[in-house]
Amino acid sequence: MQFLIFAKTSNYHVDKNHAQIKFCYNYVYLSMKIPIMLKLFKSWSLHILFPRACFCCGRDMARKDANPLCPECMADLKPIDGLICKRCGQPLKDGGRYCYSCRKSRNFKCGFIRSGLKFTPSARALIHNFKYQGYINISKFFAPLMHKTFRNNPEFFEADFLVPVPIHKSKFKKRGFNQAALLARDLSKLCGVPVLEALERKIKTKSQTSLGGKERLENVRRVFECANKAFVKNKAVILIDDVCTTCATLEECARVLKKSGAREVLAITALKE
Ligand SMILES: [Zn+2]
Numbered sequence: 001m002q003f004l005i006f007a008k009t010s011n012y013h014v015d016k017n018h019a020q021i022k023f024c025y026n027y028v029y030l031s032m033k034i035p036i037m038l039k040l041f042k043s044w045s046l047h048i049l050f051p052r053a054c055f056c057c058g059r060d061m062a063r064k065d066a067n068p069l070c071p072e073c074m075a076d077l078k079p080i081d082g083l084i085c086k087r088c089g090q091p092l093k094d095g096g097r098y099c100y101s102c103r104k105s106r107n108f109k110c111g112f113i114r115s116g117l118k119f120t121p122s123a124r125a126l127i128h129n130f131k132y133q134g135y136i137n138i139s140k141f142f143a144p145l146m147h148k149t150f151r152n153n154p155e156f157f158e159a160d161f162l163v164p165v166p167i168h169k170s171k172f173k174k175r176g177f178n179q180a181a182l183l184a185r186d187l188s189k190l191c192g193v194p195v196l197e198a199l200e201r202k203i204k205t206k207s208q209t210s211l212g213g214k215e216r217l218e219n220v221r222r223v224f225e226c227a228n229k230a231f232v233k234n235k236a237v238i239l240i241d242d243v244c245t246t247c248a249t250l251e252e253c254a255r256v257l258k259k260s261g262a263r264e265v266l267a268i269t270a271l272k273e
């Protein structure tokens with residue numbers, strides 16, 4: 001639709017093929033696409049009515065800033081580079097191939113874990129707002145970072161499915177979404193690997209946050225079940241989760257998937273704590 005508006009004469013012309021508004025006044029000719037105008041109007045009015053604040057420090061954000069954090073807090077987001085554990089991706093201070101906890105056991109079901117960012121205060125604030133405050137669009141911020149992790153590691157290229165770590169039905173009812181499933185959905189759009197919700201969490205567990213390494217593994221033991229055994233048979237899958245701390249949840253999910261016939265289980269998480 002095209003409108004030609006002459007302010008002095010009030011003549012206007014509508015052209016159905018072009019979504020443009022053209023405005024003429026005293027030989028000043030202005031052209032603007034309707035969707036862009038609407039977008040700008042929405043952005044301005046939303047900013048005036050609901051000014052956006054940084055998810056970490058709470059400072060007011062510039063209207064044009066599309067990031068969820070202010071520039072100072074954005075600078076606190078740190079990718080994982082340099083020396084890392086060959087299995088879990090944990091940064092290593094003194095070199096070597098494996099971190100302390102991966103060195104103890106070599107018989108891992110989830111043999112390759114990589115994460116988008118380190119668990120810095122800004123990254124933690126984002127995950128907290130995403131999971132507990134319901135800002136589900138934060139998933140779209142993490143997905144490209146996880147995609148970069150995917151692209152940087154050829155180990156992921158042969159994967160058949162992305163499998164989100166499930167949450168219990170009761171938690172899903174309360175929260176309204178599974179953060180790992182949203183991350184898997186948005187990552188899938190970028191890397192092209194389809195999502196398969198192959199796992200179910202049958203038992204409600206305590207939060208892992210207050211538990212140590214061994215307790216975490218015990219806490220998640222036998223809580224998952226494979227709901228799509230026929231689909232995972234002989235397949236390589238990438239587990240998707242928000243945070244990897246001791247890898248206990250990923251390891252238990254991988255055990256169940258391998259028992260159900262999966263050929264290989266790898267994992268990508270948004271953050272590595
Ligand atoms: Zn900030």
Ligand SMILES: [Zn+2]
Pocket residue numbers: 085086087088089090098099100101102103
């Ligand atoms: Zn490790």
